[in-house]
Amino acid sequence: MKVIILCGGKGERLREETEYKPKPLVKIGAMPILWHIMKIYSYYGFKEFILCLGYKGEMIKDYFLNFEEMTNDFTFNLRSKEKRIIHHNQNKLEDWKITFVDTGIDTQTGGRIAKIKEFIKKEEDFFLTYGDGLSDINIAALYKFHRSKKKIITILGVYPSTTYGILKVQDGVVQTFKEKPTLEGMVNGGFFTCNKKIYDYISNERECVFEEAPLRNLVHDKKAAVYVHKGYWQCMDNIKQAERLNHEYESGNAPWEVWKK
Numbered sequence: 076m077k078v079i080i081l082c083g084g085k086g087e088r089l090r091e092e093t094e095y096k097p098k099p100l101v102k103i104g105a106m107p108i109l110w111h112i113m114k115i116y117s118y119y120g121f122k123e124f125i126l127c128l129g130y131k132g133e134m135i136k137d138y139f140l141n142f143e144e145m146t147n148d149f150t151f152n153l154r155s156k157e158k159r160i161i162h163h164n165q166n167k168l169e170d171w172k173i174t175f176v177d178t179g180i181d182t183q184t185g186g187r188i189a190k191i192k193e194f195i196k197k198e199e200d201f202f203l204t205y206g207d208g209l210s211d212i213n214i215a216a217l218y219k220f221h222r223s224k225k226k227i228i229t230i231l232g233v234y235p236s237t238t239y240g241i242l243k244v245q246d247g248v249v250q251t252f253k254e255k256p257t258l259e260g261m262v263n264g265g266f267f268t269c270n271k272k273i274y275d276y277i278s279n280e281r282e283c284v285f286e287e288a289p290l291r292n293l294v295h296d297k298k299a300a301v302y303v304h305k306g307y308w309q310c311m312d313n314i315k316q317a318e319r320l321n322h323e324y325e326s327g328n329a330p331w332e333v334w335k336k
Contacts, residue, residue: 076123076202078202079202081205083097083182084129106146108209113169116202116214123173200221209310209320212231226299227276228267228273
Protein backbone atom coordinates (compact mmCIF):
# COMPACT_ATOMS: atom_id res chain seq x y z
CA MET A 76 0.00 0.00 0.00
CA LYS A 77 1.13 3.48 -0.81
CA VAL A 78 0.77 6.56 1.37
CA ILE A 79 -0.42 9.72 -0.39
CA ILE A 80 0.55 12.94 1.39
CA LEU A 81 -0.94 16.28 0.34
CA CYS A 82 1.99 18.72 0.46
CA GLY A 83 0.93 21.46 -1.94
CA GLY A 84 -1.01 24.03 0.09
CA LYS A 85 0.30 27.53 0.80
CA GLY A 86 -0.25 27.34 4.56
CA GLU A 87 -1.33 30.97 4.74
CA ARG A 88 -2.38 30.79 8.41
CA LEU A 89 1.19 29.83 9.26
CA ARG A 90 2.68 32.70 7.27
CA GLU A 91 5.45 33.28 9.79
CA GLU A 92 7.02 30.03 8.55
CA THR A 93 5.48 29.37 5.14
CA GLU A 94 6.57 32.65 3.59
CA TYR A 95 9.97 31.00 3.25
CA LYS A 96 9.21 27.27 3.04
CA PRO A 97 6.31 24.86 2.37
CA LYS A 98 4.37 23.89 5.51
CA PRO A 99 5.50 20.22 5.41
CA LEU A 100 9.09 21.43 5.92
CA VAL A 101 8.30 23.41 9.08
CA LYS A 102 10.41 21.77 11.76
CA ILE A 103 9.29 19.97 14.88
CA GLY A 104 12.55 19.68 16.75
CA ALA A 105 15.34 19.10 14.25
CA MET A 106 13.19 17.43 11.57
CA PRO A 107 10.34 18.64 9.32
CA ILE A 108 6.80 17.68 10.28
CA LEU A 109 6.64 15.73 6.99
CA TRP A 110 9.42 13.43 8.25
CA HIS A 111 7.48 12.82 11.50
CA ILE A 112 4.37 11.87 9.50
CA MET A 113 6.32 9.49 7.28
CA LYS A 114 7.94 7.89 10.35
CA ILE A 115 4.47 7.08 11.75
CA TYR A 116 3.51 5.17 8.60
CA SER A 117 6.88 3.49 8.12
CA TYR A 118 6.79 2.21 11.70
CA TYR A 119 3.78 0.11 10.67
CA GLY A 120 5.54 -1.13 7.54
CA PHE A 121 4.15 1.31 4.96
CA LYS A 122 7.20 2.82 3.31
CA GLU A 123 6.11 3.84 -0.19
CA PHE A 124 5.07 7.48 -0.38
CA ILE A 125 3.63 9.75 -3.04
CA LEU A 126 4.03 13.44 -2.26
CA CYS A 127 1.54 15.76 -3.97
CA LEU A 128 3.62 18.90 -4.42
CA GLY A 129 2.59 22.46 -5.15
CA TYR A 130 3.68 25.60 -3.32
CA LYS A 131 7.50 25.62 -3.04
CA GLY A 132 7.52 21.93 -3.94
CA GLU A 133 11.06 22.19 -5.26
CA MET A 134 12.23 22.70 -1.67
CA ILE A 135 10.71 19.35 -0.65
CA LYS A 136 12.42 17.65 -3.61
CA ASP A 137 15.73 19.26 -2.70
CA TYR A 138 15.38 18.24 0.96
CA PHE A 139 15.02 14.53 0.15
CA LEU A 140 17.54 14.56 -2.71
CA ASN A 141 20.07 15.75 -0.13
CA PHE A 142 18.57 13.84 2.80
CA GLU A 143 21.77 12.09 3.88
CA GLU A 144 23.69 15.34 4.00
CA MET A 145 20.80 17.25 5.59
CA THR A 146 20.44 14.82 8.49
CA ASN A 147 23.98 13.57 9.16
CA ASP A 148 27.50 14.83 9.59
CA PHE A 149 29.71 14.39 6.52
CA THR A 150 33.10 15.24 5.04
CA PHE A 151 33.25 16.67 1.52
CA ASN A 152 36.58 16.15 -0.24
CA LEU A 153 36.78 18.52 -3.18
CA ARG A 154 39.99 16.95 -4.46
CA SER A 155 38.81 13.35 -4.52
CA LYS A 156 37.82 11.89 -7.88
CA GLU A 157 36.05 8.89 -6.36
CA LYS A 158 34.46 9.09 -2.91
CA ARG A 159 33.99 12.84 -2.48
CA ILE A 160 31.47 12.58 0.37
CA ILE A 161 32.09 10.56 3.53
CA HIS A 162 29.07 10.26 5.84
CA HIS A 163 29.40 10.01 9.59
CA ASN A 164 26.94 8.77 12.29
CA GLN A 165 24.34 7.74 9.71
CA ASN A 166 21.49 7.42 12.19
CA LYS A 167 18.68 8.99 10.20
CA LEU A 168 18.72 6.98 6.98
CA GLU A 169 15.30 5.65 5.96
CA ASP A 170 14.36 2.77 3.65
CA TRP A 171 11.64 4.77 1.96
CA LYS A 172 10.56 4.92 -1.66
CA ILE A 173 9.24 8.38 -2.49
CA THR A 174 7.48 9.55 -5.65
CA PHE A 175 7.35 13.33 -6.13
CA VAL A 176 4.46 14.62 -8.24
CA ASP A 177 4.00 18.28 -9.13
CA THR A 178 0.22 18.72 -8.82
CA GLY A 179 0.14 22.50 -9.36
CA ILE A 180 0.46 25.62 -7.24
CA ASP A 181 -3.26 26.45 -7.03
CA THR A 182 -4.75 22.95 -7.36
CA GLN A 183 -7.27 22.01 -4.67
CA THR A 184 -7.05 18.81 -2.63
CA GLY A 185 -9.33 16.73 -4.87
CA GLY A 186 -7.47 17.85 -7.96
CA ARG A 187 -4.17 16.82 -6.39
CA ILE A 188 -5.49 13.34 -5.60
CA ALA A 189 -6.73 13.03 -9.18
CA LYS A 190 -3.29 13.85 -10.57
CA ILE A 191 -1.58 10.90 -8.85
CA LYS A 192 -4.08 8.25 -9.95
CA GLU A 193 -1.65 6.69 -12.43
CA PHE A 194 0.80 5.92 -9.63
CA ILE A 195 -1.60 3.63 -7.73
CA LYS A 196 -2.94 1.51 -10.58
CA LYS A 197 -1.93 -1.79 -8.98
CA GLU A 198 -3.24 -1.11 -5.49
CA GLU A 199 -6.80 -1.72 -4.31
CA ASP A 200 -6.37 0.49 -1.24
CA PHE A 201 -4.13 3.38 -0.26
CA PHE A 202 -3.59 5.74 2.64
CA LEU A 203 -4.16 9.47 2.34
CA THR A 204 -3.20 12.25 4.72
CA TYR A 205 -2.19 15.90 4.96
CA GLY A 206 1.32 17.19 5.50
CA ASP A 207 0.51 19.01 8.72
CA GLY A 208 -1.02 16.62 11.28
CA LEU A 209 0.40 14.24 13.88
CA SER A 210 -1.20 11.45 15.91
CA ASP A 211 -0.39 8.31 17.87
CA ILE A 212 -2.89 6.49 15.65
CA ASN A 213 -2.26 2.77 15.12
CA ILE A 214 -2.13 2.66 11.32
CA ALA A 215 -2.38 -1.15 11.23
CA ALA A 216 -5.56 -1.06 13.33
CA LEU A 217 -6.97 1.70 11.12
CA TYR A 218 -6.43 -0.41 8.01
CA LYS A 219 -7.89 -3.54 9.62
CA PHE A 220 -11.00 -1.54 10.53
CA HIS A 221 -11.24 -0.18 6.99
CA ARG A 222 -11.13 -3.68 5.51
CA SER A 223 -13.79 -4.93 7.92
CA LYS A 224 -16.23 -2.16 6.99
CA LYS A 225 -15.82 -2.67 3.23
CA LYS A 226 -16.42 1.00 2.47
CA ILE A 227 -14.73 3.22 -0.08
CA ILE A 228 -13.20 5.51 2.53
CA THR A 229 -12.49 5.39 6.25
CA ILE A 230 -12.08 8.72 8.01
CA LEU A 231 -10.21 9.15 11.27
CA GLY A 232 -12.59 10.77 13.76
CA VAL A 233 -10.95 12.74 16.60
CA TYR A 234 -12.01 14.97 19.47
CA PRO A 235 -9.68 18.00 19.39
CA SER A 236 -9.00 20.27 22.34
CA THR A 237 -9.36 24.01 22.00
CA THR A 238 -6.48 26.35 22.85
CA TYR A 239 -8.88 28.66 24.68
CA GLY A 240 -10.62 28.50 28.02
CA ILE A 241 -14.38 27.98 27.74
CA LEU A 242 -16.71 30.10 29.85
CA LYS A 243 -20.31 29.19 30.67
CA VAL A 244 -22.13 32.38 31.64
CA GLN A 245 -25.59 33.12 33.04
CA ASP A 246 -26.87 36.64 33.76
CA GLY A 247 -23.35 38.02 33.44
CA VAL A 248 -21.93 35.63 36.04
CA VAL A 249 -19.44 32.88 35.18
CA GLN A 250 -20.93 29.51 36.09
CA THR A 251 -18.09 27.24 34.93
CA PHE A 252 -14.66 27.62 33.38
CA LYS A 253 -12.72 24.91 31.55
CA GLU A 254 -9.13 25.52 30.47
CA LYS A 255 -8.36 24.00 27.04
CA PRO A 256 -11.22 21.47 27.12
CA THR A 257 -11.78 18.67 24.64
CA LEU A 258 -14.52 19.72 22.24
CA GLU A 259 -17.69 17.65 22.22
CA GLY A 260 -17.98 17.27 18.46
CA MET A 261 -15.95 14.77 16.45
CA VAL A 262 -13.94 16.17 13.54
CA ASN A 263 -12.07 14.82 10.55
CA GLY A 264 -8.57 13.95 11.77
CA GLY A 265 -7.09 13.84 8.28
CA PHE A 266 -5.81 10.24 8.28
CA PHE A 267 -7.79 8.43 5.58
CA THR A 268 -7.80 4.92 4.17
CA CYS A 269 -9.22 4.78 0.65
CA ASN A 270 -10.30 2.23 -1.91
CA LYS A 271 -9.45 3.24 -5.48
CA LYS A 272 -13.20 3.41 -6.20
CA ILE A 273 -12.90 6.82 -4.61
CA TYR A 274 -11.95 8.10 -8.06
CA ASP A 275 -15.59 7.65 -9.07
CA TYR A 276 -16.26 10.62 -6.77
CA ILE A 277 -13.29 12.86 -7.63
CA SER A 278 -13.21 14.98 -10.76
CA ASN A 279 -10.07 15.84 -12.70
CA GLU A 280 -10.78 19.54 -12.32
CA ARG A 281 -8.13 21.63 -10.59
CA GLU A 282 -10.87 23.27 -8.50
CA CYS A 283 -12.12 19.96 -7.05
CA VAL A 284 -12.03 20.18 -3.24
CA PHE A 285 -11.89 16.68 -1.76
CA GLU A 286 -13.52 17.76 1.50
CA GLU A 287 -16.57 19.20 -0.26
CA ALA A 288 -18.57 17.36 -2.96
CA PRO A 289 -16.53 14.10 -2.99
CA LEU A 290 -16.75 13.51 0.76
CA ARG A 291 -20.36 14.71 0.97
CA ASN A 292 -21.39 12.34 -1.81
CA LEU A 293 -19.52 9.43 -0.23
CA VAL A 294 -21.38 10.06 3.02
CA HIS A 295 -24.69 10.41 1.18
CA ASP A 296 -24.11 7.05 -0.55
CA LYS A 297 -23.15 5.45 2.79
CA LYS A 298 -19.70 4.62 1.47
CA ALA A 299 -17.77 6.27 4.32
CA ALA A 300 -16.77 4.71 7.64
CA VAL A 301 -15.31 6.43 10.71
CA TYR A 302 -12.53 5.07 12.86
CA VAL A 303 -12.83 6.81 16.22
CA HIS A 304 -9.50 7.74 17.80
CA LYS A 305 -9.50 8.97 21.39
CA GLY A 306 -5.73 9.20 21.68
CA TYR A 307 -3.37 11.99 20.72
CA TRP A 308 -4.01 14.16 17.65
CA GLN A 309 -2.77 17.62 16.76
CA CYS A 310 -2.74 19.59 13.53
CA MET A 311 -0.33 22.41 12.72
CA ASP A 312 -2.56 25.07 11.24
CA ASN A 313 -1.04 28.17 12.85
CA ILE A 314 2.02 29.37 14.72
CA LYS A 315 0.55 28.57 18.16
CA GLN A 316 0.01 24.96 17.16
CA ALA A 317 3.53 24.76 15.72
CA GLU A 318 4.90 26.11 19.00
CA ARG A 319 2.79 23.61 20.94
CA LEU A 320 4.16 20.67 18.94
CA ASN A 321 7.71 21.91 19.44
CA HIS A 322 7.12 22.33 23.17
CA GLU A 323 5.82 18.77 23.43
CA TYR A 324 8.80 17.48 21.48
CA GLU A 325 11.38 19.42 23.48
CA SER A 326 9.81 18.40 26.79
CA GLY A 327 10.21 14.74 25.85
CA ASN A 328 6.44 14.25 25.59
CA ALA A 329 5.81 13.60 21.90
CA PRO A 330 3.01 10.99 21.77
CA TRP A 331 3.15 10.70 17.97
CA GLU A 332 6.66 9.20 18.11
CA VAL A 333 5.30 5.65 18.05
CA TRP A 334 8.58 4.41 16.58
CA LYS A 335 10.31 5.13 19.90
CA LYS A 336 7.93 3.06 22.02
